[in-house]
Amino acid sequence: MFCFFLLFTSFYKYYGGLRYPPQIWGMEVISIVMFYLLQMMRLDLGARANRNEKKESMQFFTFFTLISIVFYLYFATQTTYVLIVEYIFGLIGLFFPVVELLFSLYAILLFSKIKTVN
Numbered sequence: 357m358f359c360f361f362l363l364f365t366s367f368y369k370y371y372g373g374l375r376y377p378p379q380i381w382g383m384e385v386i387s388i389v390m391f392y393l394l395q396m397m398r399l400d401l402g403a404r405a406n407r408n409e410k411k412e413s414m415q416f417f418t419f420f421t422l423i424s425i426v427f428y429l430y431f432a433t434q435t436t437y438v439l440i441v442e443y444i445f446g447l448i449g450l451f452f453p454v455v456e457l458l459f460s461l462y463a464i465l466l467f468s469k470i471k472t473v474n
Contacts, residue, residue, distance in 0.1 A: 359392040362431055365442055372429045374437050382433055393429045398424055411467040418460045424453045
């Protein structure tokens with residue numbers, strides 16, 4: 357939902373009369389699409405890693421979650437024109453990957469203990 361919100365606000369800002377430097381608006385829209393694809397792959401990887409209890413897959417999930425957190429911070433604070441509503445939604449959206457990061461670190465510890473017991 358956050359990606360669709362970002363696309364909506366991006367089109368709103370562009371067609372609402374805000375002037376972007378050349379090619380910046382297109383680059384920001386492409387980065388939103390890349391963020392969406394990263395999120396879908398990341399969440400699928402996390403679900404599979406958790407279901408199969410694979411430590412290595414969970415480590416990849418943790419790495420992609422860190423990249424996702426960077427994207428959230430970028431969209432909340434560093435785009436060309438940041439609206440207050442984008443800042444608020446970005447901080448709310450940031451909460452979830454941070455919690456997922458903490459849970460994935462805990463899962464990595466548990467999965468490594470399971471491997472040593474077996």
